[in-house]
Amino acid sequence: MYHGFAGRLTGMSLVAFAAAFAASTLACGSDRGNLSKEQEEQGLYLPDSTSTTRRITMDRRCELNELVLDPKPDTPEWVMYQLLEASSSAKDDDASFQKFYSHFDESKAESWVRQQYWPRARDHVAKYLEGDATEGVTFRICERRKEAEGKVKLFIKSNDPKKSNPPTTFQKDDSGKWKVVFFTP
Structure with missing residues (x-):
């Protein structure tokens, strides 16, 4: 039933x-x-498809998406700007390297930074810039973390969708200047 x-x-x-x-x-x-x-x-x-404007997309890997054009001196953003500017220099000379190296803390040996960080930073710098380096350094911060001991970790946007956004950690030295204590080229 x-x-x-x-x-x-x-x-x-x-x-x-x-x-x-x-x-x-x-x-x-x-x-x-x-x-x-x-x-x-x-x-x-209803919206039509005749729009000539660029489509707006959100990158879920970069939630903060903060554009850095002209950072204030003596900030972690300014140090990152200096690293990218030195890495994107047209000349692979000692002056560019010294500008790059001057932002690392004293625990990083110059020879080690020259062998390990410098070549990779120069090879990969274009992935982190918003435009052509000849037009100036412009990059995006995807995440900013305050960490123990006054450290600040910035995650810089990688324009390669297959790569993660690399972190760089900064800490003030004894003279109060921000220095790189951890770098991912």
Whole structure:
């Protein structure tokens, strides 16, 4: 008896659904040709595909998405700017390297930074710049973390979607200047 009642209930539900669907289709279909001239021209205020503006997209890997153009001196952002500016220099000379190295804390040996960080920083710098280096250094900060002992960790946006946003950690030295204590080229 239960099976018969459930079967009839299911059958009635299907019939009711089909009737409602048919009625809505007829109702919508019969009104399509009754648009006013203004509605036809305006497109019912729906967005069209004729826009020439660039599509706005959100990068979930870069929630903060803070653009850095001209950072204040003596900030972690300014130090990062200096590192990117030195790395993007047209010349791979000692002056560019010294500018780069001057922002590391004293625990980093010059020879080690020259061998390990400098070549990779020069190879990968374009991934972190918003435009061509000849037009100036512009980059984005995706995340900023305050850490123990007064350290600040900045995650710089990588424009390579296959790569993560590399962190660089800064800490003030004894003279109060921000220095790099951890770097990911």
